[in-house]
Amino acid sequence: DQQVKQNSPSLSVQEGRISILNCDYTNSMFDYFLWYKKYPAEGPTFLISISSIKDKNEDGRFTVFLNKSAKHLSLHIVPSQPGDSAVYFCAARARGAGSYQLTFGKGTKLSVIP
Amino acid sequence: NAGVTQTPKFRVLKTGQSMTLLCAQDMNHEYMYWYRQDPGMGLRLIHYSVGEGTTAKGEVPDGYNVSRLKKQNFLLGLESAAPSQTSVYFCASSPLAGAEGYQETQYFGPGTRLLVL
Numbered sequence: 001d002q003q004v005k006q007n008s009p010s011l012s013v014q015e016g017r018i019s020i021l022n023c024d025y026t027n028s029m030f031d032y033f034l035w036y037k038k039y040p041a042e043g044p045t046f047l048i049s050i051s052s053i054k055d056k057n058e059d060g061r062f063t064v065f066l067n068k069s070a071k072h073l074s075l076h077i078v079p080s081q082p083g084d085s086a087v088y089f090c091a092a093r094a095r096g097a098g099s100y101q102l103t104f105g106k107g108t109k110l111s112v113i114p
Numbered sequence: 115n116a117g118v119t120q121t122p123k124f125r126v127l128k129t130g131q132s133m134t135l136l137c138a139q140d141m142n143h144e145y146m147y148w149y150r151q152d153p154g155m156g157l158r159l160i161h162y163s164v165g166e167g168t169t170a171k172g173e174v175p176d177g178y179n180v181s182r183l184k185k186q187n188f189l190l191g192l193e194s195a196a197p198s199q200t201s202v203y204f205c206a207s208s209p210l211a212g213a214e215g216y217q218e219t220q221y222f223g224p225g226t227r228l229l230v231l
Contacts, residue, residue, distance in 0.1 A: 009154075032218060100145050
């Protein structure tokens with residue numbers, strides 16, 4: 001059973017517009033969430049994170065929103081740039097033993113069209 | 115500071131052959147991980163280590179063994195490769211909570227592409 005779901009395999013957005021990537025989770029023990037970006041032939045790189053005690057975290061053009069009651073988080077990229085074209089993975093960490101382990105979603109491929 | 119490096123970058127094996135993937139990190143991180151990424155499957159944890167000399171199973175450990183003899187190295191072994199082990203393998207590391215400059219994330223290597231025929 002997939003505990004972290006990214007239901008959109010791909011997303012296309014015009015340059016300058018907002019990109020919204022969604023992620024749903026089922027495990028109520030998750031208390032920390034991360035977004036990673038991955039370019040082809042490279043490893044994932046950390047983008048932004050949010051703790052369950054917050055509902056929003058911003059870092060430049062990137063904002064992550066967390067809705068705990070809906071078990072949903074989203075990554076907003078504004079404005080989108082062609083260099084943002086990559087696969088984005090949502091990941092979650094559970095409280096307690098093994099809390100350093102991350103559970104990843106399947107990823108969403110973002111294409112930003114110039 | 116090279117971060118996390120992986121050797122080799124690409125390898126082709128025949129069914130039944132064995133090989134070892136090497137991961138090295140120069141960030142003095144306590145925790146290290148091996149993942150595999152398959153199309154449409156995201157990243158799945160194979161094995162991990164919480165310190166030198168310790169290892170533990172992840173989500174998909176069957177067919178793999180690991181060793182962490184030195185803090186900076188984490189080896190992933192395939193004793194008898196199978197076509198189902200064709201994948202891209204990523205190593206990652208993360209620091210102990212509270213370490214100087216700590217950020218709660220994992221740092222990934224560039225990956226090893228393995229093809230088993």
